[in-house]
Structures are given as C-alpha cells and as structure tokens.
Amino acid sequence: MTQITLDPQADSDDDYVYVIKDNIGMEIKFDADYHEDGERGECWNGQVMVDGDSWIEVDEVRNLQITRVYDPETDDDLALDSTVINDADKAQIIEIIKGVICGYIEPQHKPAYDHYVV
DSSP states (O other), X not given: XXXXXXXXXSOOOSSEEEEEETTEEEEEEEEEEEEEEEEOEEEETTEEEEOOEEEEEEEEEEEEXXXXXXXXXXXXXXXXXXXXXXHHHHHHHHHHHHHHHHHHSOOSSOOOEEEEOO
C-alpha cells in the first residue's frame, strides 16, 4: 500500500488539503460535514474538579477531487493526469482530511459545568 502524507510545506484548510503520494504532491478539494461535540465538566463546592472539553468531529468526507498536481520539491505544476487516487488512497486521504479539520477548526462553545455541593 502506498503511503500518503500531509505536505508539511503547504497550508491545508477546511475545504482543501495538500498531500504527497509517491513523491508527487496533490491539492485535493473536498466537501465535509462535521459537528462540535463535548463533555461537561464538574464543579464541587465552587472548585473545578473535572474540566469540560469540546472538540470537532467529522461526520463525512466526500467529493474528493484532485485540482492540482505538483512537484513538492520545486512546487512546479505537473499534468493533472500524472497521478490517480484509488480506493485505498481515498481511505488514507480521508483520514488526513479528518485530522486537518479537527486541528484547523476551533470549537465555538465552551463546555458547560455541572455544580455540586458536598
């Protein structure tokens, strides 16, 4: 199986990602659905005992489309048909995309807290 990695020299976003496969760089556009999730924290006698947390979870990634192919060493453009992505590649790319989305998008809501008195 071919190893596909995120291109560390390129800036990926929440609707495109740059990956490297077999020393060929690809800009891949995609659509994704995601939501914010979290867990409540706990305050006991006014003290935070368990921190709440919030994060982004990706529900679906679809419509992968190669929009640019390039040499990652020189950043020169290559022909769009100089590489293809198969089903195994798609699975790896989707996992990379999930990581980018979860790392790029900040949750908008602070976690709520349950308050307890002893």
